[in-house]
Amino acid sequence: MTPSFDAIIIGGGINGAASAFFLARAGLRCAIVERLPALARLTTSRSMEGMRAQFVEPENVAMMRESIAFYQDFAERTGLAGYDVGVHQQGYLFLTTAADGPQRLRQRVAAQRAMGLSDVEFLSGDEVRRRFPYAAAEEITAGAFRQGDGWLSAHEACFGFARASGATMLLNTAVIGLAIDAARGCVAGVETDRGPLAAPQVIIAAGPYSGRVASLAGVELPLRIVRRHRVTIGQHPLVPQDAPMVIDQDTGAHWRPEKPGAALAWAQAHEPPGEPLDDVPVNPRFVHEVLEGVYRLCPFWLEVAETLRRDQVFVQAGQYTITPDDKPIIGPHPEIAGLHFNTGYSGHGIMAAPGGGRLLADLVTGVASDDANPFSFRRLRSLDAASGHQRLL
Ligand SMILES: Cc1cc2nc3c(=O)[nH]c(=O)nc-3n(C[C@H](O)[C@H](O)[C@H](O)COP(=O)(O)OP(=O)(O)OC[C@H]3O[C@@H](n4cnc5c(N)ncnc54)[C@H](O)[C@@H]3O)c2cc1C
Structure with a gap:
């Protein structure tokens, strides 16, 4: 399969772009595969663009604090001198x-x-x-x-992440299949409507379409x-x-x-x-x-x-x-090596993108362990959909 990358990210919304940025920062050669003619065209362009650390679960508070700190300092942290993501901390x-x-x-x-x-x-x-x-x-x-707390420009943040990632952008390109090496139990790349692409790591960041994309590998996401x-x-x-x-x-x-x-x-x-x-x-x-x-x-x-x-x-x-507990799904599929998720943000995908993208990259590269990951795919299997949690918004 050609051409090949270290990681293929399916979806060019803010979470695909943030995934690419943090994976590239860890040294991976990335491609973003986006079905539409431009990045940030789907959910990312329709949000209220709010960011807040006022959550009730410690893992959400930590992720949003990390993300807000990143957004405050976006130009420096991405290396895009003078780049403005329009942060307004009006509370x-x-x-x-x-x-x-x-x-x-x-x-x-x-x-x-x-x-x-x-x-x-x-x-x-x-x-x-x-x-x-x-x-x-x-x-x-x-x-x-x-x-x-406050808000920012989701569009600028998405394009900033994408630009700073140096990733190859494959626009107007839909993923129509996931290539799984059944003998080795791992992912081998993706099939697109413009041909195959090989990579040992594939990240599903397809927003509302993530369930459909995961189903191409026989994986069901409770979205x-x-x-x-x-x-x-x-x-x-x-x-x-x-x-x-x-x-x-x-x-x-x-x-x-x-x-x-x-x-x-x-x-x-x-x-x-x-x-x-x-x-x-x-x-x-x-x-x-x-x-x-x-x-x-x-x-x-x-x-x-x-x-x-x-x-x-x-x-x-x-x-x-x-998702059933309003928390994103970030990190590996436990049985298909190299298949990862960065999706299911439950209405918080703008504010959480930097923290989520950083965690995803740490899990892909082995810096973080999925055992200690509060947003793991694994947790969904033991989750009682009716279990009470306090949704603020
Ligand atoms: C009205 C509204 C208000 C919101 N307000 C807020 C807010 O204040 N703060 C906040 O943090 N969040 C908010 N959100 C949620 C936020 O917008 C989302 O969580 C976020 O945009 C999700 O980004 P994403 O990158 O995961 O998905 P998306 O932006 O949906 O991007 C997914 C991309 O994947 C592509 N794709 C799908 N299938 C394929 C395929 N087979 N092949 C290739 N590409 C594919 C799609 O074309 C799309 O571009 C709001 C959402 C809405 C609708």
């Missing part, structure tokens, strides 16, 4: 109106602080209204805020593919541009400024899982729903909604790739 503000909200958020903040997130703040309802006057609802009982919308308001004078990402903890509706307008989203519980899609159809009612959703805690959104022109609003949809 993440979680709000609740629940009667037991103060108790629950206080406990969560204490647990996060114990994990080393010393800069997460618990806020009473009055403190929320004083510090963030647009979060004016009298019903708000408590909030949690971390200034170091749920769920539509999510993002609304962009191009420009509006009433949106406070110094606001953080503001999240209604009770419903999941959230918004943030995006100069000179805003971005809004809501991971609504009633969306059924579906098949992976390139063009995800948009629910025309979503704009109204999300405006009502954010208005609940931030009443100025009613005035925005009343004065909004149709040409100021843009709605798009993508898909979350969700």
